[in-house]
Amino acid sequence: MSLTKAERTVILSMWDKISTQADAIGTQALERLFASYPQTKTYFPHFDLHPGSAHMRVHGAKVVAALGEAVKSIDNIGGALAKLSELHAYILRVDPVNFKLLSHCLLVTVASHFPADFTADAHTAWDKFLSIVSCVLTEKYR
Amino acid sequence: MVHFSAEEKAAITGLWGKVHVEEAGGEALGRLLVVYPWTQRFFDNFGNLSSASAIMGNPKVKAHGKKVLTSFGEAIKNMDNLKGSFAKLSELHCDKLHVDPENFRLLGNVLVIILASHFGKEFTPEVQAAWQKLVAGVATALAHKYH
Numbered sequence: 001m002s003l004t005k006a007e008r009t010v011i012l013s014m015w016d017k018i019s020t021q022a023d024a025i026g027t028q029a030l031e032r033l034f035a036s037y038p039q040t041k042t043y044f045p046h047f048d049l050h051p052g053s054a055h056m057r058v059h060g061a062k063v064v065a066a067l068g069e070a071v072k073s074i075d076n077i078g079g080a081l082a083k084l085s086e087l088h089a090y091i092l093r094v095d096p097v098n099f100k101l102l103s104h105c106l107l108v109t110v111a112s113h114f115p116a117d118f119t120a121d122a123h124t125a126w127d128k129f130l131s132i133v134s135c136v137l138t139e140k141y142r
Numbered sequence: 143m144v145h146f147s148a149e150e151k152a153a154i155t156g157l158w159g160k161v162h163v164e165e166a167g168g169e170a171l172g173r174l175l176v177v178y179p180w181t182q183r184f185f186d187n188f189g190n191l192s193s194a195s196a197i198m199g200n201p202k203v204k205a206h207g208k209k210v211l212t213s214f215g216e217a218i219k220n221m222d223n224l225k226g227s228f229a230k231l232s233e234l235h236c237d238k239l240h241v242d243p244e245n246f247r248l249l250g251n252v253l254v255i256i257l258a259s260h261f262g263k264e265f266t267p268e269v270q271a272a273w274q275k276l277v278a279g280v281a282t283a284l285a286h287k288y289h
Contacts, residue, residue: 028267031267032267032271034267035268035270035271036267036270036271036274037274051267104251104254108255108258108265108270109258111255112259112262112263112265113262115260120172120177120197120198121176121194123173123176123177123255124177127177
């Protein structure tokens with residue numbers, strides 16, 4: 001599965017808007033993840049997971065910054081996220097099922113913030129992009 | 143069996159009251175067919191599904207989407223007995239329609255995304271969580287009679 005030219009264009013243009021609220025979006029996506037899928041909190045026993053906590057804000061910002069790196073190198077997401085891929089495979093070892101859950105919550109967050117831009121085609125492009133990112137992050141698992 | 147708290151029920155029915163079922167149904171089904179094109183396999187007789195705009199404008203998609211979401215609305219009136227409410231539909235989807243239950247999960251999540259785009263800030267993490275519980279419950283209920 002790879003992105004078409006049109007899909008890349010959609011993502012790049014929406015990213016300009018998204019990056020203006022990057023931290024808020026990352027934080028909100030995590031809030032949604034923990035609210036809808038409480039089992040995902042098991043990966044963060046060391047965090048204060050209350051909405052608005054410093055941990056949540058810092059981590060949300062981190063997640064979206066990484067997505068930004070992938071967007072910047074959209075033709076080579078594997079290369080851009082190579083270090084993160086190793087981190088998830090050898091240190092974090094987050095079960096692969098959770099990438100789908102976070103991807104869904106990111107889509108929900110983007111849809112709620114940018115409804116006019118989140119057309120069916122944009123939805124497809126973002127769903128594909130996040131699938132690719134998820135694949136890259138789990139490709140060294142075994 | 144899924145149990146919904148009073149708060150969860152309120153979050154769901156509160157939002158549902160403001161949903162335009164016909165519009166939202168068509169949008170949800172349309173987006174399913176656009177974002178996950180393999181789901182088109184169930185709709186060979188729907189005519190033109192060749193592009194996102196063709197799909198979203200297709201009258202059969204809209205009509206069927208309305209049917210699906212109306213049925214969802216019936217379930218919301220019976221949140222404490224989703225399995226009972228969907229028993230007949232479950233048999234239908236297994237025996238006659240041969241639909242992989244994974245599709246119910248996909249459609250449920252697409253519906254959640256559409257609600258997010260319609261309601262924006264009002265679709266808080268807590269409201270979303272209640273809806274995720276509902277769509278998961280509906281998907282499970284629809285799969286319950288599979289054999």
